[in-house]
Amino acid sequence: MMQIFTHLCWICSGELRSETIICKTCLMKVLPDSKTCSLCGESVDRCFKCTVYPPPWLRFCWIYKYNDHFKPVVNQFKQYGNLGLLNCLTEQLLEQLSLLDIDVVTFVPSSPFTWLRNGYSPAKKIASRIAKRLKIPAIPLLKRRIFSQKKNVSLQARVNTRWFTLSDNKRVYSEVSGKSILLVDDIAVSNSSLEECGKLLGKYSKTLFVATIAKKQKED
Ligand SMILES: [Zn+2]
Ligand SMILES: [Zn+2]
Secondary structure: OOOOOOOEOOOOOOEOOOOOOOOHHHHHHHOOOOOOOOOOOOOOOOOHHHHHOOOOOOEEEEEEEOOOOOHHHHHHHHOOOOHHHHHHHHHHHHHHHOOOOOOEEEEOOOOHHHHHHHOOOHHHHHHHHHHHHHOOOEOOOEEEOOOOOOOOOOHHHHHHOOOEEEOOHHHHHHHHOOOEEEEEEEEEOOOHHHHHHHHHHHOOOOEEEEEEEEEOOOOO
C-alpha cells in the first residue's frame, strides 16, 4: 500500500481497521444509497428527469457523495495536491469501471485556475491512471474555450455559454469514431460540464460512460 497513508480516517481522524481511507461510520455518511439513478446520480427510485431527458451517456459511475463530510477529502487532492490519495480513490473507481467495455478514456479539461493552484489537473490524473490500469489510451479530446473578460454578463448568457469544444475535430473523429468512451472528471456538482462534454463526444462515440470520484446530490 502507498506509504503516505496513515491508519487514520480522512474524515474523522479515527483509527482505520480493514478500511483503506474512510472508517465505517463515516462511510455511512458519504456512500450513495441503493436507490440512486444510474444516469444522473440523484437519490431517486425511478428518475423521471432521466426518463424524459436522458443524458448523453449510458452510465454514471461515482463513489462518494460530495457533501460536507466528504469535502475535506476532496480538499486533500484539490487544494493540497495529495496525489497518493487521488490515486487511491481512482483505484476504488476502477472497481466499478472494470465491468464496463471501454476503448478510450478522456477527461473534462480543468480551468486554468485549477492548473495554477495545483500544478496538475485532477481529472487528467484520474483519466491517465484509469487508462494505464485498463491498458487503453487516454486521449485529450476536449478543450476549454477561451473567453475575453466581459463585465455585466447576464445569468442567462452564462447558462447558455458553451465552455468546451472538441480539441481537434479530425483527430477526435478518427480516434473515437465508433468506440466506447469513458469521460472522467474529479467531481460532479450539477453535471453540466459532463453534459456539455458528453454531447460533443456523443456525436462520434458508439457508447459513452462518465465517471467521477464524487457527486453532489440535490439534498446535500
Ligand atoms: Zn471516520
Ligand atoms: Zn436520473
